[in-house]
Amino acid sequence: MYDIKINWNDFPTGIDNLIDRLEEEPGLSLALVEAHVEHASQLDVIDWDALHIIDPQDEEGRVEIVDENQMYDLLGLRAEDEAAKEASDDDTTGAAIPVDDDIPGERVMVHDPNKPSMALGTTYPNMVVFRLAMRQFAINEEFKLRIDKSDQVRYVAGCKHKNCPWRIVGRRQPDGNTIMVTVLVDKHNCTSNARKLTTTPSSAWVASKAIHHLRKNYNMGPKELKQRLEEEHNCKIHYDTVWKGRQKALVELHGSWEESFQMLFNWRAEVMARSPGSVIEIDVKEEDGQVHFHKFFCALGPCIEGFLEGCRTYLSIDSTALNGRLNGHLAAATAIDGHNWMYPVAFGFIDGETEDNWVWFMTQLKRAIGDLPLLAVCTDACKGLENAVKKVFPQAEQRECFRHLMQNFIKRYGGEIFSRMYPIARAYRKEVSDYFYNQIVESSTEADTWLKTHHKLKWKRSSFNPAIKCDYVTNNIAEIFNNWVKDWKDLPMVELADKIRELIMFYTSLRRRIGAKLHGKILPAVLHQLEARTRGLGHLTVTQAGFFSAQVEDSSNTHNRHHTGKPCQHALALITSQESLDVKLEDFVHDYYSVERFKNAYKRIIEPLPDRTQWPHVDLPFVVGAPLRRGKGRWKKLRMKSCLEGGNSKGKKAAAERGKEADKGAANEADLAAGTEPEKVKKQMVRGKRKCKGCGELGHGKTSYKCPLNGTKKRQEEEGPKNTTKYGENAKVPCPKKAKKGAAQENEVAGPANETGAGAAQETEEAVTENQSPTKPTRESIFHDSPIRVTRSRLAMLLGDGSTSPTTMMLPSTAKKTPPKKLTPRKLKI
Numbered sequence: 001m002y003d004i005k006i007n008w009n010d011f012p013t014g015i016d017n018l019i020d021r022l023e024e025e026p027g028l029s030l031a032l033v034e035a036h037v038e039h040a041s042q043l044d045v046i047d048w049d050a051l052h053i054i055d056p057q058d059e060e061g062r063v064e065i066v067d068e069n070q071m072y073d074l075l076g077l078r079a080e081d082e083a084a085k086e087a088s089d090d091d092t093t094g095a096a097i098p099v100d101d102d103i104p105g106e107r108v109m110v111h112d113p114n115k116p117s118m119a120l121g122t123t124y125p126n127m128v129v130f131r132l133a134m135r136q137f138a139i140n141e142e143f144k145l146r147i148d149k150s151d152q153v154r155y156v157a158g159c160k161h162k163n164c165p166w167r168i169v170g171r172r173q174p175d176g177n178t179i180m181v182t183v184l185v186d187k188h189n190c191t192s193n194a195r196k197l198t199t200t201p202s203s204a205w206v207a208s209k210a211i212h213h214l215r216k217n218y219n220m221g222p223k224e225l226k227q228r229l230e231e232e233h234n235c236k237i238h239y240d241t242v243w244k245g246r247q248k249a250l251v252e253l254h255g256s257w258e259e260s261f262q263m264l265f266n267w268r269a270e271v272m273a274r275s276p277g278s279v280i281e282i283d284v285k286e287e288d289g290q291v292h293f294h295k296f297f298c299a300l301g302p303c304i305e306g307f308l309e310g311c312r313t314y315l316s317i318d319s320t321a322l323n324g325r326l327n328g329h330l331a332a333a334t335a336i337d338g339h340n341w342m343y344p345v346a347f348g349f350i351d352g353e354t355e356d357n358w359v360w361f362m363t364q365l366k367r368a369i370g371d372l373p374l375l376a377v378c379t380d381a382c383k384g385l386e387n388a389v390k391k392v393f394p395q396a397e398q399r400e401c402f403r404h405l406m407q408n409f410i411k412r413y414g415g416e417i418f419s420r421m422y423p424i425a426r427a428y429r430k431e432v433s434d435y436f437y438n439q440i441v442e443s444s445t446e447a448d449t450w451l452k453t454h455h456k457l458k459w460k461r462s463s464f465n466p467a468i469k470c471d472y473v474t475n476n477i478a479e480i481f482n483n484w485v486k487d488w489k490d491l492p493m494v495e496l497a498d499k500i501r502e503l504i505m506f507y508t509s510l511r512r513r514i515g516a517k518l519h520g521k522i523l524p525a526v527l528h529q530l531e532a533r534t535r536g537l538g539h540l541t542v543t544q545a546g547f548f549s550a551q552v553e554d555s556s557n558t559h560n561r562h563h564t565g566k567p568c569q570h571a572l573a574l575i576t577s578q579e580s581l582d583v584k585l586e587d588f589v590h591d592y593y594s595v596e597r598f599k600n601a602y603k604r605i606i607e608p609l610p611d612r613t614q615w616p617h618v619d620l621p622f623v624v625g626a627p628l629r630r631g632k633g634r635w636k637k638l639r640m641k642s643c644l645e646g647g648n649s650k651g652k653k654a655a656a657e658r659g660k661e662a663d664k665g666a667a668n669e670a671d672l673a674a675g676t677e678p679e680k681v682k683k684q685m686v687r688g689k690r691k692c693k694g695c696g697e698l699g700h701g702k703t704s705y706k707c708p709l710n711g712t713k714k715r716q717e718e719e720g721p722k723n724t725t726k727y728g729e730n731a732k733v734p735c736p737k738k739a740k741k742g743a744a745q746e747n748e749v750a751g752p753a754n755e756t757g758a759g760a761a762q763e764t765e766e767a768v769t770e771n772q773s774p775t776k777p778t779r780e781s782i783f784h785d786s787p788i789r790v791t792r793s794r795l796a797m798l799l800g801d802g803s804t805s806p807t808t809m810m811l812p813s814t815a816k817k818t819p820p821k822k823l824t825p826r827k828l829k830i
Contacts, residue, residue, distance in 0.1 A: 068341060068510050071525075075517040109178075113208070115140065118168060123180045127152055130170055130179040135205045139235050142192040145200045155179070161190035197236045201229075206237065206245025207252065214249055219487050222246055255612070257325050260492030261293040261624040266615040267494050271501070273616070274607035277301030279346075279368040283360065284624060291622040295360055298497060299346035299368040300504065302604035307345050307369065310601025311335040312592050314376045314470040315345065317362075317385065318478030319353055324490030326627060329353055331361050332481045336470065337601050338523050338593045341511070342480045344504050345369070349493060351627060358388035366392050376468045378475050379457075380404045386457065397465050400457035401475035412450065414662025417443045425460050425473050428563065433462040444669070461563060469565035469592050498609065505606040515599040522586040526566065526593045530585050533572055540573040550574045565590025697789055708788055 072078055109125050111117065116133035124130040131150065134157060138145040146160035152172065159166040169183035193200075209232075210225055220228075226242040229235075255263065268280045283295040314336060319329040328351045335343040346365055350357040371393075378399040379385045389398055402425045409421065420436040427433040441448045458464060461471050488499045518524065541553040552570040567575065567588045575583050591597060609615075689698040692707050700706035782790060782798050790798075 068507065068514060071339075071514050072510060075514060077513050077517070118181055118184065120181055120184045123173070123178050124170075125179075126177050127155065127172070127179055130155060132205055132208050134168070134170075135200055135202060136233075138200050139233050141188075142194040142234075143188060143190060144193045144196075144198045159188060159190060161188075164188055164190040194234050195236065197238060201233075201235055201237045201241060203241050203244035203248060206242055207248035209233075210242075210246055210249040211252060214246070214253060218491075254492055254495040257492055258626060260494040261626065262620075263494040263612065263615075264293075264296065264497065265618040265620060265624070266612070267498060267609075269618050270609055270615045271298075271300070274609065275301045277304065279304070279364060281364050284622075290625055292625045293493070293627050295348065295350050295357065296493065296497070297346065297348040297361060297364040298501075299365065300501065300606060302508065302606050303343075303345055303504065304368050305604060306508075306601040307335050307343060310597045310599070311337050311343050312468060312470050313372055313374050314378070314468055314472075316378045316472075316475050316477035317389075318380055318475055318482065319350070320482040320486070320489070322349070322489050324492070326493065327351075328627065330482075330485065330489060330496075331358075332478060333365055334477050334481050336477060337511075338598045339525065342477050342484070343601065344481060344500075347481075347500055349496075353382055353384055355384035355387050358382075358385045359391055362388045362392035372396075374465075374467055376465065376470065378472065378477075380475050380478075381408060397468065398457045399464070399473075400455060400459045402459050402473040404475070405455050405459055408454070409447075409451075410662075412662070413444060413447050414660075414665070415443070415667065418447070428461050428471075430462040433460050464563050466563045469563065469590055471563040494612075501606070501609070505608065508602050508606055512599075512602040512605075515595070515602055518595045518598065520586070520595055522589045523593050523595055523598060526589060527585055530566060530572065530589070533569060534576050537569055537573045537576075540570060542573050542577045544577070550577070565592050695788070 109123055111122075111124065111129075111133065113133065113136065116137050118134070118137050124133060134155070135145060143164070143166065144160040145157055147155075147157045149156040154172070155168075155170040157168055158164070165185055166188050167183065167185040168181060170179045171182050172178070173180055206225075206229065209229055213220055213225060213228060222239060222243045225246055226237055226239060229242070230237055254260075264282055268282065271280060272278055278301040279297070279299040281295075281297045282293075284291050285294040286292075312335065315333050316335070317331070317333050319331040322328050322330055326349070328349055330347065331350055332347045333345045335345055337343050346368060348361055348364070350361060373395070375393060375396040376399055377389050377393060377396045378401060379389065380401045381404040386398070386400075389396065406421060409418070417439060420439050424433050424436045424440070427436070459473060461473060464471060484503065485500060488496060491499060539554060543551040543553070545551060552573055554570070567585070571588065575585065575588065690701055691698055692700050692704070693702040694707050694709045697707070703710065777798055779795070779799065782795060
């Protein structure tokens with residue numbers, strides 16, 4: 001036992017230091033620096049100094065101690081595998097006398113599929129093989145194949161060049177299968193077609209060549225496959241041909257989409273026979289007299305027993321979208337072992353994240369693991385899953401992923417004060433967590449109401465049950481499983497289920513061999529991590545009160561208490577201060593991190609399965625069809641990312657803008673609370689200004705009233721009596737000059753009429769000049785009075801001629817348009 005003295009008066013001054021060090025204690029992990037071994041015999045004593053302490057940067061404040069592959073190298077297991085492989089390759093010549101089982105006179109046909117021979121009399125086992133060999137032969141000889149006749153009895157082909165005499169005939173032999181080359185005209189007078197895009201490589205030929213590539217790399221796309229085949233066979237292939245051939249190869253490798261649902265029942269029977277205790281359920285749905293696949297659940301027996309005997313009672317549940325022909329979801333329930341490695345417990349296929357589907361999945365999971373008295377379930381922000389956990393596991397502690405909570409939180413609230421959400425979630429002591437939460441409430445009572453209304457589950461470490469011994473605030477364990485199977489999510493249902501079983505079988509075997517090399521009470525990697533944490537504790541002051549009790553003062557105000565089952569830094573300071581007692585760190589570590597529990601989690605073998613042709617056949621009274629829910633259009637390979645995720649520049653910009661607006665809103669609220677005037681937020685235009693198609697100006701459309709070419713046109717007034725009051729009886733009323741045809745609008749400037757005749761009065765000219773432009777315009781007046789944009793040429797003209805007003809420059813052209821000539825068809829002469 002130990003006591004901790006807290007000085008709350010130091011919080012305001014050392015608040016930044018507190019935030020920086022809240023995760024200092026769990027912020028250490030182990031990574032393999034060098035694990036070179038020459039032979040497995042040198043590993044009787046493991047050198048744990050090869051593990052190096054690193055400082056990770058992740059949402060949980062830690063990373064894995066070391067992954068299974070690095071641990072596999074460290075323990076020398078990979079060296080043992082290489083030594084065993086070398087021993088199996090030893091020369092055994094003369095060790096045995098070979099005995100064959102050949103029958104004299106038996107006919108055996110052997111041919112090279114990449115270099116077939118078409119010599120006269122060459123035989124092939126059947127017509128399918130002969131057709132593929134014929135296309136391969138044409139590709140190798142670089143000529144374009146022309147097929148004249150092809151059926152089950154006869155095959156006639158030649159060179160597609162117009163004058164090329166090359167020709168071949170293959171016929172079926174009396175045995176009913178063998179095809180023999182009976183006619184061959186082996187002569188060409190055409191050029192090579194290797195650099196031309198021809199139809200010689202068919203989709204069937206592509207499928208035959210793509211199978212071995214897809215076996216090695218299932219995720220090889222059509223583009224990469226096309227490049228590989230063109231390089232290997234020196235030919236040009238159309239992309240559509242490669243795509244169709246790849247689909248045929250996948251069907252040959254994994255079976256068809258329609259057959260996969262019927263084969264699930266056969267797969268279930270085989271797994272139940274080899275792994276007793278497994279829980280595998282297949283739910284179907286009948287509609288209009290037809291039975292369709294609906295849901296699937298699988299929990300392997302060794303995984304169930306390993307979870308109950310070797311893992312903490314913590315489950316992380318989530319689903320990932322399938323990207324094949326089934327527009328459904330792959331749901332999974334995962335746990336963690338002593339090394340904090342992801343432990344798969346169960347998985348299944350559902351058509352959507354609805355509450356009914358999650359209730360069915362959680363019910364099957366309860367059948368597998370039972371009704372545990374101590375259990376914590378972590379989920380994301382899915383309300384259907386949240387309600388399903390409440391119905392099926394009402395006594396379980398429900399936790400919510402803090403990352404999903406923050407993704408929803410930052411959409412509504414921003415500002416520096418809301419960064420205190422992270423220490424709220426990661427603080428172990430309730431007093432520290434409440435201190436930061438009160439700051440959030442003081443800043444915005446609306447945020448407090450929103451959190452209590454929409455996020456009622458537990459998301460703070462201070463509220464977690466310490467008996468669970470798991471302090472994860474995110475749902476990253478489930479995300480690890482999603483990333484684990486992301487490359488196989490477009491497989492047919494039975495192949496996807498078997499692939500996940502195969503992955504679980506492989507990693508279970510790998511970790512079982514690791515456990516066989518471990519000795520002692522507690523996992524050596526955990527002890528090595530705790531030993532490293534005993535250093536750098538100079539900021540702690542220990543005052544002994546007894547052998548196992550003391551008062552520990554923390555000068556840096558970091559008061560953390562672990563919920564993980566491992567001693568925190570304060571307990572480590574007390575343990576290392578003992579001088580008279582021989583204290584071992586393993587005595588203060590929970591049994592969840594023991595070597596025995598780790599071995600129990602992986603001691604059971606997941607049996608391998610034979611080929612699908614050897615699975616038991618299950619006779620069903622109905623035929624299981626594809627699911628009813630099937631989307632239209634092209635199958636999606638990638639999910640649609642949210643606006644706050646990476647990989648989408650438009651979403652990043654929008655999220656940044658929303659964040660800035662939220663920060664400004666929070667700053668304005670703070671200014672109002674302080675009594676100062678908030679900063680006015682200027683409205684920003686989302687898009688650029690519109691461009692008018694009529695006048696070409698920015699800021700309005702073609703039909704807007706702002707366009708100078710629109711509006712009500714004034715009618716031309718008829719000539720009436722002259723206004724002699726303004727100009728006088730003998731004055732000539734000024735009128736604008738008529739524009740010439742084809743003249744530009746900028747040249748249509750109205751001016752005073754030329755005076756002709758001796759009767760023009762000087763008073764009239766002065767009156768007209770005074771009415772039009774009393775003073776010479778300036779640059780500022782032109783810009784101020786002009787209703788449209790002023791170009792440099794127009795400005796120079798207005799400054800040079802003071803009698804021209806800016807408004808006269810925007811008059812539309814009055815040039816008359818000549819009507820089109822009427823065309824009359826000529827009469828044909830008969």
